[in-house]
Amino acid sequence: MLGRSLKMAFWIFHDHLGALLIANLIWATAVAIPIGIALPPLFAGDLELGIVLGIPAVYLSLFLLNPVLGVGIAHMIKTAIDTRDAGIGDFFAGVRLYGFRAAALGLCYAIAALALGTSAWFYAAKLQSTYPLIGYGISALAVWLLALVGLTAQFTLPALVQRKAGTFATLRLTALLVLANPGLCIGIAVQCLMITIVVAVLLPLFFAGYGAAFLCIPSAAYELLARKYAVGGLAASPVDDASDDYLNRGLKDLLFPWKQ
16 A cells, blocks of 8 residues: 555645645745744854744744644645645645644644653653663653654644544544554655655755655555545545546656646
8 A cells, every 4th residue: 555655645746736836835934934033042052042942933833833734735635636626725725624623733742742752761761770671661662652653643634634523533543543554654654754854955845845745645645544444434535546547647647648
């Protein structure tokens, strides 16, 4: 399923490149501004001011603006899957429809990341001299849970726009999907990590299309999982695999699009 997910993601990105790049530019600019405001004091050597500005900036950037605007892109991708026609209006519609729930999801992930990240360090360090096995065991559990949280995070926005469920129902669904499909979810995470590494090296790609490309992959994977579990109650698109041109195009369609 990983290969089919990547294939679908590629053709979604290819077919709707213009609108996705515009939406990505809006997302990237909004996410970058808070970090850009917090960095100058650090570069100037003012550590205290940098921390005071940095902590709210990280939250505002990664856990508020990122999901609120990212859900607009996820909605665009879902519309592209269902109708083969998605535009920038779908981006703003997604933000309007799901923005508050996306912000609530961001808050949940911020709390989880802080609690689990702190626990991973605290118990190993504080219990090292008295109960090292217990301390390392709790820290290892915190690291494992942090990895699980990270794997679920890639599917929360696609799940939100497809199921239209509440915050905790979305979190529960994504956790169940990860536990039931660990290989696929790890594969998706590796692909997204590779995109992130490339963007980190070639920073202009962050504004050129990183967020949209990143979201296309888990959105496509979630769509295929939704079709797989449709009998179990997941809402899938009206398009099935046999009639899905995103899954039935190849290199010839890329090189000779006029021959379709």
